Amino acid sequence: MKNVLIVYHYIAHYRIPIFNLLSKSNNPKYTILSGVKTDINIKTADEHLSQILPETGGINWLKTENYWFLKYFLFQPSVLKLSLSTKYDTIIYLGNMYYLSTWIGAILARLTNKKVIFWTHGFIREEKNFQGFVRSVFYRLADEILVYGQRAKDILIAKGFSEQMISVVYNSLDYDEQLKIRNEVYSEKKLEIFKHDELPVFGFIGRLTKQKRIDLLVDVLYKINEGNRKANLLLIGDGEQMDFLKKKVKELNLDDFVVFYGACYDEKIICQLMQLMNVVVSPGEVGLNAIHSLCYGVPVVTHNRYDKQMPEYQAIVENKTGTFFEYEEPIESLLIVLKDWLFNKNKKQTREDCFKMIDEYYNPYAQNKIFDSIV
Numbered sequence: 001m002k003n004v005l006i007v008y009h010y011i012a013h014y015r016i017p018i019f020n021l022l023s024k025s026n027n028p029k030y031t032i033l034s035g036v037k038t039d040i041n042i043k044t045a046d047e048h049l050s051q052i053l054p055e056t057g058g059i060n061w062l063k064t065e066n067y068w069f070l071k072y073f074l075f076q077p078s079v080l081k082l083s084l085s086t087k088y089d090t091i092i093y094l095g096n097m098y099y100l101s102t103w104i105g106a107i108l109a110r111l112t113n114k115k116v117i118f119w120t121h122g123f124i125r126e127e128k129n130f131q132g133f134v135r136s137v138f139y140r141l142a143d144e145i146l147v148y149g150q151r152a153k154d155i156l157i158a159k160g161f162s163e164q165m166i167s168v169v170y171n172s173l174d175y176d177e178q179l180k181i182r183n184e185v186y187s188e189k190k191l192e193i194f195k196h197d198e199l200p201v202f203g204f205i206g207r208l209t210k211q212k213r214i215d216l217l218v219d220v221l222y223k224i225n226e227g228n229r230k231a232n233l234l235l236i237g238d239g240e241q242m243d244f245l246k247k248k249v250k251e252l253n254l255d256d257f258v259v260f261y262g263a264c265y266d267e268k269i270i271c272q273l274m275q276l277m278n279v280v281v282s283p284g285e286v287g288l289n290a291i292h293s294l295c296y297g298v299p300v301v302t303h304n305r306y307d308k309q310m311p312e313y314q315a316i317v318e319n320k321t322g323t324f325f326e327y328e329e330p331i332e333s334l335l336i337v338l339k340d341w342l343f344n345k346n347k348k349q350t351r352e353d354c355f356k357m358i359d360e361y362y363n364p365y366a367q368n369k370i371f372d373s374i375v
Helices: 013-023 047-051 077-084 100-111 130-139 150-158 175-185 215-225 242-251 267-274 288-295 311-315 330-343 347-360 364-374
Strands: 003-010 029-035 061-063 067-069 073-075 090-094 115-120 144-147 166-168 201-205 232-236 258-262 279-282 300-303 322-325
Touching (some): 003 013, 003 077, 013 029, 013 175, 013 364, 047 061, 073 100, 077 100, 090 100, 100 115, 144 150, 144 364, 150 311, 166 364, 175 267, 175 288, 201 215, 201 288, 201 330, 215 232, 215 242, 215 330, 242 258, 279 288, 279 330, 288 300, 288 311, 288 347, 300 330, 322 330
Parallel strands (some): 003 029, 003 090, 029 061, 115 144, 144 166, 201 232, 201 279, 279 300, 300 322
Antiparallel strands (some): 067 073
């Protein structure tokens, strides 16, 4: 039997399904080592999950202390001892070069003949500077590397890493729960939240921050509604830009066509809201909100500067699961792209394409197979 240790910083709430699934495996047997102290404001897993069986929703979870300093750097003392332990054959480290205990732990694990795997974003861009050099040195501590998308794999290969040592592991959310909900919601009556419910809808889900460029959606809605064919805009989420966006909507006389739903954490309601949309648009970078959208059958539009994107943009297949607009000319490009999704696309076929992407790649079961194949 293979024993595998996964060294993580903390277990974000959305990671529970994949860690629960891995914990259910008997061979390989996975154990997750993580702390609970975070460096950002994010919802994390309840520590109680470490005390219940994986079969009832728990996680094989060993806890460690997290010592964060200078914003980015992390040290986990338990990593050093466990990297030397004879209990584990393979150790999967979260491949972040700012985690100092990972450098030491990976070296100790290699010295004691363990297989070392890094689970990481990899290179988001070419990074031909000192930081990129250090990152390359760090990744060479691993026997194999798991990355979230093909672009990161391609950059690593271009930097001299062997193609055979790199696997794409994708990403996932609570697939089982979302699958159950989407099957329920499709048979239910649609929500009626707009003054003009007959119009097609585009929208956004996530934090309403300046970085996300939600103001572009208001500008594009104004341009669309200048013509004969009009649309609605649905914004799901809260954030620092809420008041600014409401003021902008009012100034452009778009109140009848925009709904600010606010933050929502009820998956069934989120699914019901998603069913109103022809397309989700993430004008800034797209991340897990792309997976969230595709899981409910809604295509995603985002910009085409891939070096400024998160890996999940690669779930977008042009004109099937979404489209990319021109980063340098956002208003003009978005206007063309959105008119196509709102007024021309076959919504039923698009929904099937979105489901297929999630069902084949972006779910915990697909990830589990990849883990099992390399440990």
